[in-house]
Amino acid sequence: MTHAEIVFHGGPVFTADTVRSRASAVAVSGGRIVAVGGEEVRDLIGPHTEVVDLSGRLLVPGFQDAHVHPVSGGLELLRCDLADGATEAEYLDLIAAYARSHPPTEEDGSEWVLGGGWAMSAFPGGTPTAAALDRVLPDRPAFLPNRDGHGAWVNSAALRRAGIDRDTPDPADGRIERDGDGTPTGTLHEGAMSLVNRLIPDPTPEFLREALLAGQRYLHAYGITAWQDAIIGDYSDLVDQGETYRRAAIDGSLTGRVVGALWWDRGSGLEQIPSLVERRERYSHGRFQATSVKVMQDGVAENFTAAMLEPYHDGHGHPTDNSGISFVDPEVLREAVPRLDALGFQVHFHAIGDRAVRECLDAVAEAIARNGRGDNRHHIAHIQVVHPDDVPRFRELGVAANMQSLWATLEPQMVELTLPFLGAPRDAWQYPFGDLLRAGAVLAAGSDWSVSSPNPLAAIHTAVNRQAAPGYEEGDYEPFLPDQAIDLGTSLVAYTAGSAWVNHLERETGTIEVGKYADLAVLDRDPFAGPADEIGTARVLETFVDGARVYAAG
Structure with a gap:
């Protein structure tokens, strides 16, 4: 009998597979999962096997963040x-x-x-x-x-x-x-x-590498083993990080599995597409694949740049003449997305307002009309305000809903800078995760760190409770639109298998199944065994990539 290199046993295993089956032991050899089951897995323990006693703690697939900025966070x-x-x-x-x-x-x-x-x-x-x-x-x-x-x-x-x-x-x-x-x-x-x-000197390649590795360490500490970097390009105070990732992939210091979303320069037009093709080829190596394109279609509601179908209110319930900004002209978008789709690019949209969401969906519909249905797995991140008419279109068009669940709560920024200026009925259209689930949309999840914490368990807590996780409260508020809550299992799947699907990694990761990479996280408890309002108190104790420990608490 060939013995395993690592055996996890003595606690529940959330596999995140299609039926959310549970197990109590997992064996790993050669960086892959070789057995999932119960006591019989212990037969694979040999004299040199590392045995991880879960002691009732939960083993989950490594979390995958579908929208994050590790270099800028670093x-x-x-x-x-x-x-x-x-x-x-x-x-x-x-x-x-x-x-x-x-x-x-x-x-x-x-x-x-x-x-x-x-x-x-x-x-x-x-x-x-x-x-x-x-x-x-x-x-x-x-x-x-x-x-x-x-x-x-x-x-x-x-x-x-x-x-x-x-x-x-x-x-x-x-x-x-x-x-x-x-x-x-x-x-x-x-x-x-x-x-x-534009006046700030670019950071050196060495400093960017240090930032990437600092960000990677931080993500691993939260059980995150794969992610989609939502901006690979010249935006804000960053230079293009594609070369940083490529070098880290070559020298082996990149331990996460990463898809890079190449920045769509909203100051340019369709002429930038050949450059995106060239950068995809130049940057992609091993664990880093630059196969997505990031389109920031609008801004944010708090500064009135999120693109809305109707104008913002002035705080007293009166309409203004401002309905936000569509950063990419919708006509250009409806031409760009079909061309990118035909070239095999995934499009990763930023859309906060209901008009921006609709413009992105319309562009994907145009791509399908021209190219047919492919497997590029376009997705819209943030989805703060979604018109009810557009909720079923996510499933119809095969567009994944990329949730930043931590934001779906009442806190001062929402109460003071958003709700008064949205007004009814659209103040109740925010973060409609429950409606999207009921409509059959694919749910993925991310944090947008460093915008907010990359802690998946805090985000999952908020998705389930529609209230901030313990330690993340910014006041004493009631649940925010509780009919849009989703259950714990669904939120865990979104943060594992759902994001793996968006990143085209579902054949190798995202679930705990025989043959897949041993990308795993050990929690300090089983959140399913406790009350829902304690989900966010769970912490990651250990993180593994390819069966190698990349984080251990303490």
Whole structure:
């Protein structure tokens, strides 16, 4: 008898297969799962077998994040990380401490203070000011994107360097926040960020590699073994990370399985398609495949750039003349998506507003009309506001719903900066996971880290309860649209098999089945055995890729 290299036993195993079967033991050899079952698996234990006693803890397939930014997240970890702050005073203290410990040099642009991760809800109207930032950074320029990456806080030194003043026009895809006389106040929305970040020196290849590996370690600590990097290209303060991934795949330091979504430059048109084809061929190697294209169709609701079918309200229930921005002209989109589809690209859409969601679905419908139904597995991420008429179209068109479940809750940003400006009935159309499930859509899941935590268990908790997980609360709120909740098993499958399907990895990963890679995570408890309001208290103890341990708590 050939003995296994690793045997997990003594606890429940959530296989995530089509019938969600349960087992109590798993054996691994040569990086693959060789047995799934019960006590009989123990027969594969030999003198050199590593035995992992689950002791009642749950073994799950490695989580797969279908929309995440590990390089930019890693850069924030290495730079001025504001994720632990919650108020303006706390952010300013963090920024001041960082500036003291990182004196200005020319290397890697560290004359600049870079980082980010502040919450819009910490500031009136979601817009911090240069005047506040000047108190701790009077001379060094600063560029600090917020948590969602759709706006940036800059100081007066950065505005001066960029030549931004009251006479500077807003770019077509963004907005400069201004006071009553038109003077910029220190917040740049969407495409206006490029007015400053184009001045920031590119990080060195060595620093980008360090950021990728820092992000990878962080994801592994949450049980994440595969992901789709949602921007491989020149956006915000990043350079194209494709070469960083390629080198990591070649030298073996990339332990996750990654699909890269090549950035669709919304300032260009169809002429960029040959470049996307060339970059797909050049970057793809081993664990990294650059086979998706990211189209950011709109912005976010909090700064009124999410594209809506009807105008935003003014906070008093009256319609305005603003219905958001479609960053890619819908006519261009309906031409671009069929061409990308015909070339074998998956299209990874960002769509927050109901108009953006519809424009993306219409573009996929056009691709099907021209090319027939293929297997590119297009998906729409975020899906915050979805018109009820468009819910069944996800299944009809074969478009996966890429959920960022952690956001489907009431918190200050939703209560203060979103709900008053959406108004009825569309305030009740948000994050319709339950309706999408009932309509038969494929559900995948991701975090959008560093916009929000990459913790899958916190996101799963929110999907099930429609309330924030313990430790993630930002106030005492009722469940948010509880009829859109989904069950624990469905949410776990979305975060494993669903995302594996989106990444074309379902034949090798995503479930615990014989023959698949041993990409696994050990939780500290079985969430199915406890109350639903404790799901988010579960933690990852160990993470394995190809049967090799890539994370162990402590």
